[in-house]
Amino acid sequence: MKTIGIGIIGGGLMGREMASAFGRWCALTDVEVQPQLVAVADLVEPVREWFRRIPSCTQITADYHELLANPAVDVVYVAVPHHLHEAIYLDVLKAGKDLFAEKPFGIDLASSRRILEACQSSGRFVRCSSEFPFFPGAQRVLQEAQSGRLGRVLQVVSGFHHSSDLDATKPGNWKRFSKSCGEIGVLGDLGMHACHLPLRLGWKPARLFAQLQKGHPTRPDGKGGTVACDTWDNALLHSWIRIGEDDVPMRLEMKRMAPGETNTWFFEVLGTEGGARYSTKEPKTLWLFENGKEQFWRRTDLGFGMPFKAVTGGIFEPGFPDVIQQMWAAFLSERNGTLADRFGCATPEEAVASQEIFAAALRSQAEGSVVTLD
Ligand SMILES: NC(=O)c1ccc[n+]([C@@H]2O[C@H](COP(=O)([O-])OP(=O)(O)OC[C@H]3O[C@@H](n4cnc5c(N)ncnc54)[C@H](O)[C@@H]3O)[C@@H](O)[C@H]2O)c1
Numbered sequence: 001m002k003t004i005g006i007g008i009i010g011g012g013l014m015g016r017e018m019a020s021a022f023g024r025w026c027a028l029t030d031v032e033v034q035p036q037l038v039a040v041a042d043l044v045e046p047v048r049e050w051f052r053r054i055p056s057c058t059q060i061t062a063d064y065h066e067l068l069a070n071p072a073v074d075v076v077y078v079a080v081p082h083h084l085h086e087a088i089y090l091d092v093l094k095a096g097k098d099l100f101a102e103k104p105f106g107i108d109l110a111s112s113r114r115i116l117e118a119c120q121s122s123g124r125f126v127r128c129s130s131e132f133p134f135f136p137g138a139q140r141v142l143q144e145a146q147s148g149r150l151g152r153v154l155q156v157v158s159g160f161h162h163s164s165d166l167d168a169t170k171p172g173n174w175k176r177f178s179k180s181c182g183e184i185g186v187l188g189d190l191g192m193h194a195c196h197l198p199l200r201l202g203w204k205p206a207r208l209f210a211q212l213q214k215g216h217p218t219r220p221d222g223k224g225g226t227v228a229c230d231t232w233d234n235a236l237l238h239s240w241i242r243i244g245e246d247d248v249p250m251r252l253e254m255k256r257m258a259p260g261e262t263n264t265w266f267f268e269v270l271g272t273e274g275g276a277r278y279s280t281k282e283p284k285t286l287w288l289f290e291n292g293k294e295q296f297w298r299r300t301d302l303g304f305g306m307p308f309k310a311v312t313g314g315i316f317e318p319g320f321p322d323v324i325q326q327m328w329a330a331f332l333s334e335r336n337g338t339l340a341d342r343f344g345c346a347t348p349e350e351a352v353a354s355q356e357i358f359a360a361a362l363r364s365q366a367e368g369s370v371v372t373l374d
Pocket residue numbers: 009010011012013014015041042043044047062064078079080081082084102103104129130131188189
């Protein structure tokens with residue numbers, strides 16, 4: 001196995017999730033690369049403290065420039081608030097490191113385009129984090145959509161629902177302020193997850209109409225006061241995509257206020273001959289529609305049929321930490337030239353395309369009209 005030195009900038013929720021995926025790398029049985037966490041940078045001491053439990057992580061610093069100067073770091077994963085994406089991603093590329101970026105890949109469309117330009121001129125290997133397509137059920141819906149078996153496609157639905165913002169007592173953090181989350185709000189927070197598979201299939205909206213809703217206008221600030229929250233919390237994008245000769249409706253749903261949903265990612269394609277549906281609500285289950293004299297929705301439990309094989313028994317259900325690890329296996333394998341025909345991570349171009357969709361959604365909401373995308 002080839003060992004790749006990883007540095008993490010931003011050791012919060014996602015920084016720790018990624019670090020723990022490396023710690024469990026022995027679970028994978030068909031990868032030729034091994035990530036090793038060697039450095040972490042975070043501004044907050046209690047956040048840095050957690051990383052002291054990882055013996056290989058010998059550089060723990062508040063200043064990410066020190067991490068970028070470390071020759072043991074080959075790849076940098078960056079998980080910081082959205083208003084910091086551009087400056088830090090550009091610094092990573094300038095330092096000559098490969099980059100695993102977080103979505104939404106810049107605070108807005110203009111920022112994501114500047115990041116893409118820097119990726120292209122640097123020649124570094126860059127991908128954007130989006131893990132849900134690595135669920136076996138998601139892979140199967142993708143294959144069905146590509147197979148031609150579905151007949152004429154009638155409708156596509158892709159979305160991601162949370163309910164965490166329903167709790168009005170939850171303190172406001174950077175994800176609830178436009179200045180740090182972006183004017184796109186929930187679109188930047190959850191949108192890449194909803195757009196990734198449609199974009200991979202070449203299904204970018206040609207036109208769309210957006211319905212955006214705000215969440216609670218104020219929240220506790222965590223220090224005894226209140227703070228104003230101004231981001232969009234729910235988004236429904238009703239769009240048209242072009243498939244062959246047909247204009248097909250596609251709905252993209254991103255919600256931080258979806259009653260009862262903790263972390264539900266879903267993707268569904270319905271056609272005249274067949275259909276396919278997957279949701280993380282039932283993490284090992286695939287639904288396939290069969291047309292005929294009688295119509296059937298067939299349900300099968302796929303179990304742990306991951307793109308990268310693992311020691312985990314085939315009957316067991318996959319979960320969030322598993323797809324995070326699979327995504328890293330795809331990132332490192334593609335970088336190594338050994339991805340073969342497996343699914344690759346979201347590209348910088350796909351991330352920018354998702355931002356084009358979000359910018360169109362803001363325009364549609366402001367104008368109350370259907371907007372045409374470039
Ligand atoms: N792929 C996913 O499923 C997923 C899930 C959640 C968040 N995210 C994305 O990950 C990114 C981070 O989100 P999070 O939920 O981990 O946020 P978080 O607030 O939990 O963590 C962010 C961390 O960045 C640190 N930080 C801020 N400025 C810094 C700087 N200049 N140098 C070093 N560290 C700095 C903070 O101290 C904090 O610990 C965002 O882009 C978000 O959209 C992705």
